[in-house]
Amino acid sequence: MKKLIEVQSLTKFFPVLGGVFSRPVGWVKAVDNISFHIFEGETFSLVGETGSGKTTTGKTVIRLIEPTKGKIIFDGKDITSFSVSEMRPLRRSMQIIFQDPYGSLNPRMPVGEIIKEPLVVHNIGSKKEQEERVVEIMRLVGLRPEYLRRYPHEFSGGQRQRIGIARAIVLNPKFVVADEPVSALDASIQAQVLNLLLELQQKLALTYLLVAHNLAVVRHVSDRVGVMYLGKLVEVAETRELFDNPLHPYTQALLSAIPVPDPDVKKERILLQGDLPSPINPPSGCRFRTRCRYAKDICAEKEPPLIDVGDGHYVACHFVKVGKKAEYTPST
Amino acid sequence: MENNEILLDVKDLQTYFFTDDGVVKAVDGMSFTIRRGEVLGLVGESGCGKSVASLSIMRLIDKPGKTVGGEILFKGEDLLKKTEEEMRKIRGSEIAMIFQEPMTSLNPVFTIGDQIMEAILLHQDLSEEEAQKRTIELLKLVGIPEPERRFRQYPHELSGGMRQRAMIAMAISCNPDLLISDEATTALDETIQAQILELMKDLQKKIGMAILFITHDLALVAEMSNNVAVTYTGKIVEYSDARNVFKNPKHPYTYGLLRSVPNLLSKETKVELPAIEGMVPSPYNMPKGCHFSPRCPFATDICRREMPELEELLTNHFVRCFHPVEISKEVV
Numbered sequence: 001m002k003k004l005i006e007v008q009s010l011t012k013f014f015p016v017l018g019g020v021f022s023r024p025v026g027w028v029k030a031v032d033n034i035s036f037h038i039f040e041g042e043t044f045s046l047v048g049e050t051g052s053g054k055t056t057t058g059k060t061v062i063r064l065i066e067p068t069k070g071k072i073i074f075d076g077k078d079i080t081s082f083s084v085s086e087m088r089p090l091r092r093s094m095q096i097i098f099q100d101p102y103g104s105l106n107p108r109m110p111v112g113e114i115i116k117e118p119l120v121v122h123n124i125g126s127k128k129e130q131e132e133r134v135v136e137i138m139r140l141v142g143l144r145p146e147y148l149r150r151y152p153h154e155f156s157g158g159q160r161q162r163i164g165i166a167r168a169i170v171l172n173p174k175f176v177v178a179d180e181p182v183s184a185l186d187a188s189i190q191a192q193v194l195n196l197l198l199e200l201q202q203k204l205a206l207t208y209l210l211v212a213h214n215l216a217v218v219r220h221v222s223d224r225v226g227v228m229y230l231g232k233l234v235e236v237a238e239t240r241e242l243f244d245n246p247l248h249p250y251t252q253a254l255l256s257a258i259p260v261p262d263p264d265v266k267k268e269r270i271l272l273q274g275d276l277p278s279p280i281n282p283p284s285g286c287r288f289r290t291r292c293r294y295a296k297d298i299c300a301e302k303e304p305p306l307i308d309v310g311d312g313h314y315v316a317c318h319f320v321k322v323g324k325k326a327e328y329t330p331s332t
Numbered sequence: 333m334e335n336n337e338i339l340l341d342v343k344d345l346q347t348y349f350f351t352d353d354g355v356v357k358a359v360d361g362m363s364f365t366i367r368r369g370e371v372l373g374l375v376g377e378s379g380c381g382k383s384v385a386s387l388s389i390m391r392l393i394d395k396p397g398k399t400v401g402g403e404i405l406f407k408g409e410d411l412l413k414k415t416e417e418e419m420r421k422i423r424g425s426e427i428a429m430i431f432q433e434p435m436t437s438l439n440p441v442f443t444i445g446d447q448i449m450e451a452i453l454l455h456q457d458l459s460e461e462e463a464q465k466r467t468i469e470l471l472k473l474v475g476i477p478e479p480e481r482r483f484r485q486y487p488h489e490l491s492g493g494m495r496q497r498a499m500i501a502m503a504i505s506c507n508p509d510l511l512i513s514d515e516a517t518t519a520l521d522e523t524i525q526a527q528i529l530e531l532m533k534d535l536q537k538k539i540g541m542a543i544l545f546i547t548h549d550l551a552l553v554a555e556m557s558n559n560v561a562v563t564y565t566g567k568i569v570e571y572s573d574a575r576n577v578f579k580n581p582k583h584p585y586t587y588g589l590l591r592s593v594p595n596l597l598s599k600e601t602k603v604e605l606p607a608i609e610g611m612v613p614s615p616y617n618m619p620k621g622c623h624f625s626p627r628c629p630f631a632t633d634i635c636r637r638e639m640p641e642l643e644e645l646l647t648n649h650f651v652r653c654f655h656p657v658e659i660s661k662e663v664v
Contacts, residue, residue, distance in 0.1 A: 049521035156611050186377040187548060188627075191592035191607035198604065213522065216551075220594035220601045239601065257526035259551035260596050263574040267555075271530060272523045274477070275491040 003073075004175060004207050005038040005061060010070035012056050016280060026280050030056040032231040033070070035306070040174075043201065043208040045218045045239075047254075048228035051276055057228070058177045058211040062094045063087060075174070092122055095168040099180035101160035105152040111138075112148035115166045122171060133170060140203075141166045141196060158189035162196065169200060179211045194221060215258050219243055224312075227251045230279055230287040233306060237313040247315045250288045286318065294319060339407065339509055339542050340366040340389070346401035347381075347388045356615040358384040358397070360566035363642075366510065366559075371536065371543040373557030373574070375550060379612055381566035382546045386512045389544075390429060391419050407509070425455035428503035432515040434495035438487040444471075445483030448502045455506045470501040474531060493524035497531070504535060511536075512544045517552070529556065551595060554578050562586045565613065565623040568642055572649040582645055582656040584628045622654070630655040 012031040015024035031053040038044040046054040059065040061072055063079065072080050079090060095118075098104040105114055112134050119130045135145040141162045152160055161181060168176055181197065182190040198221060200206060212218050218225060219239055226236040227248065235248040246252045253270040260267070272291045277283055283290050289299035298318050306316040347359040359381040366372045374382045388399050391411060404411040406427070411419065423429075431437045439447060445467050452463045464483075471479035474497040487495055496516060503511055513532065517525040533556070536543055545556050553560055553574070560577040562570040562585065570583040581587040588608040594601075610627040613619055619626050625635040634654050642652040 049523065158611060186612070187550070187589055187593055188377060188608040189611060191594075191605040192609075194594070195604050195607055198602065215522070216594045216596050219596060220598070220605070223602075243596065253523055255596075257522040258596055259529075259549070259555040261551040261554045261578055261590060261593070262597060263554045263578055265597070269526055269530065271527055275493055275524070276521075 001039040001042075003037045004040040004075055005209070006071075006073040007037065007057075007061060008035050008071040008073070009033050010035065010057065010060060010072065011068045012053075012060050012065060013068045028279050029231045029282060030279060031060065031067075032282075034228075034231075034233040036226055036233060036236060038175075038207060038209060039223075040207055041201075041205055042223040043210055043221055045210040045212060045222040045225045046228055047212060047215060047218050047225060049213065049254075049276060051230065051279055052228040053231040053279075054211045054228050055179055058179055058209055059096070061209060062096060062175070062177055064096065088122075092118075092171045093174040094177070095171065095173040095175070096177040096179065097161075097164050097168050097181050100184055101157050101164055102152075102184075104164055105160060107152055110149045110151055111143070111155070111163055114152070114163060115170055118167060118171050124171070137166045137170050140200070141169075142192075156189075157185050158192055161185060161193050165193075165196065165200070169204065169206070172204070173206070175207045175209070177209045177211070180213070181210070182217060183212065183214060190217070197221065215243075215255065227254065230276065230282050232287055232316065233314075234288065234316045235314065236306070238311075241311065241313055245313075247309065247313070247320050248288075248317050249292050249294055286316075337368050338365050338405075339368045339370075340544070341405040342385075342389070342402070343405070344402040345385060345388055345399065345404065347384050347393055347397060347399045349397045351396055354616050357566050357618075358615070359388060359399075361402070362561075362563070362566070362568050363402075364559075364561050364568065364571065366542045366544060368509070369536070369540045369542055370559065371545055371557045373553035373560045374544060374546045374563060375548065375553045375560060376563035377548055377612055379565075379615065380563040382563055383514055384566075385563075386429065386514050386544060386546055389512065390423060390427060391416075421455070424451050424508075425506040426508055427510045427512065428506070428508040429512040429514065430496070430499045430503050430516045432518050434492065434499045435487060437499060438495060440487055443484050443486055444490065444498045448498070448505055451502055451505050466505070467501075470505055471498070473535070474498070474501045474504075475527070476501070492520055493527060496520060496524075496528055500528070500531065500535070504539065504541070507539055508541055510542045510544065512546070514546045515548070518547070518549070532556070550578075550589060550593060562589075565615070565618065567623070567652065568650075569624065569652045570650065571642065576646070576649045580649075582649065582651040583624075583653050584630050584655070584657060585624050587657045588627075588629075622652075630657075 010031055011033050013027040013029055016026040016028060018025035046057055048054045060067050071078060115134045115137060116130050138145045143162050182193050185193060222239045224238050225242045226233050229250050235251045246255050253272050256267060256270045274291055277290055285301050286299040286304050289295040304316045304318045306314045308314050309320055343363050345359050345362045349356040349358055362385055376382050387393050389404055393399055448467045449463045452458060452466055468479045468483055471482055476482050476494060476497050517528050547553060557574050560574050561568045564585050570577060570586045581590055591606045592608055608627055621636045621638050622640055625631040640652050640654050642650050645651045645656055
């Protein structure tokens with residue numbers, strides 16, 4: 001399988017400004033030295049809790065945020081140091097869908113204009129062709145073309161998310177970052193939008209990077225999943241493998257925390273102690289050690305590398321051995 | 333403890349909002365009961381009236397809203413007939429409430445300790461010193477580490493999970509008989525949500541309080557509740573114990589919702605979800621007959637003409653539908 005995206009040692013620190021001269025007095029280590037790849041045509045998901053760096057990663061991959069360090073290879077080209085004008089033609093093939101369907105659409109622009117704007121910006125086609133394309137895309141995402149002249153406030157949340165999706169795919173991109181695309185939507189609307197995303201992926205051969213915290217949704221739509229904790233990638237595996245056989249103690253706790261709609265299932269819950277530490281001053285060694293029930297001295301001293309334990313299942317934990325995932329015995 | 337005693341008996345509650353654009357029947361004839369020590373889950377999408385129902389019980393509905401009909405019998409006495417003075421004594425001491433966003437429900441200029449102490453001093457005959465001791469005990473009870481230090485801290489110094497714990501400490505400070513939890517864990521991360529849910533279950537057992545558990549998340553209800561009421565457009569459409577509702581849903585809305593929301597137990601992934609079509613109707617433009625009929629795959633002429641009553645279809649299983657889902661289909 002061809003890798004469409006390859007991310008190497010990606011790092012993003014945000015400065016914490018302080019003092020009279022607003023100098024950096026510290027750094028928020030939002031994303032700290034992570035590497036992963038995304039195959040062409042697949043859905044790769046990043047999961048994790050607030051502050052884990054998943055959204056920053058998603059935005060950095062398409063250079064909406066500039067990385068502090070690291071390399072981003074898109075379709076064989078190292079785009080990390082591309083200038084704005086070099087990026088422009090590439091922008092057509094990478095798009096993003098945002099979480100908030102209320103805040104991400106210009107309220108003063110009719111829907112037809114919103115969807116057409118990328119075509120105008122990139123100067124694609126004649127006026128007539130652009131208008132035809134808008135109608136075609138509206139039909140594709142399940143919006144009635146006669147609503148072309150309506151404004152965003154006249155649409156419901158689910159329909160607005162369809163507008164956001166239409167705008168993202170109008171340029172026929174290869175790669176779409178979907179940042180929490182359904183978490184602001186009501187339960188009965190979520191399924192409609194998820195179905196649309198799956199359908200578009202098949203029809204247009206899209207590659208998705210999905211950023212989400214709802215693990216049930218992630219399990220449903222993803223091919224592979226990466227779990228993030230405090231700016232680090234702690235586990236990556238194929239979806240089924242990750243959910244059936246989670247190896248990192250954090251992934252195990254995260255999965256056990258999800259309620260299931262069946263009163264007969266009594267889940268054995270792994271309760272994590274305390275809260276997420278500050279990303280400004282993360283724990284030494286393994287960042288999860290302060291909440292990990294298996295933590296030992298080595299976890300504070302050495303940072304565990306992300307290692308392949310077989311079949312593309314990667315884990316960053318001192319107690320998981322290479323090629324021997326069955327022998328995971330982190331007890332005292 | 334008299335386990336079977338009915339604590340709260342809501343009969344045909346109607347709370348309407350009289351707006352310039354028309355009357356919104358936010359709660360339109362809801363009836364439900366909660367026995368001592370029991371958890372009732374009130375579940376529905378945004379705009380189904382679940383929060384308005386809880387605010388009606390607390391008599392916290394403001395203009396243009398008004399509770400125009402029904403009875404709210406709490407320990408046999410109708411709360412709607414109480415004076416404001418009498419209600420103030422009940423609120424906080426006998427019925428307590430926790431909300432979704434603990435930051436906006438806590439006063440930012442008072443310390444956590446002061447705010448919890450205020451409730452204790454208001455409702456209980458304790459000296460300041462005793463109240464302080466009790467507050468620290470409560471902080472310990474809800475699992476806040478270093479309670480003496482936290483006592484003197486301000487809300488912004490606490491994390492989201494800690495704030496929600498402080499809110500719970502405040503809510504249970506006077507040993508209420510009923511706790512209303514309105515989306516109390518929605519804004520929290522999964523692992524923190526798990527901590528708070530365990531805490532609520534634990535406290536419910538320890539001090540024997542009943543909980544009205546309001547949420548949009550079906551899976552959470554399955555986990556927390558004895559009984560479940562599913563609401564749609566201000567009416568209860570299905571009402572029974574949790575097993576019946578989740579294992580044998582009879583209302584097409586409940587059935588559709590359970591099938592369409594991805595969950596960790598579903599066998600197939602990356603397939604089209606059986607989504608419910610359309611969306612919740614506008615409160616200003618309710619369809620004739622059954623409000624779910626425009627989205628219902630089983631709807632016939634009678635559904636579009638008349639609103640069905642909530643009837644006992646099976647023992648202790650109430651459904652508001654002319655064509656309840658017949659066969660017990662495997663849902664999850």
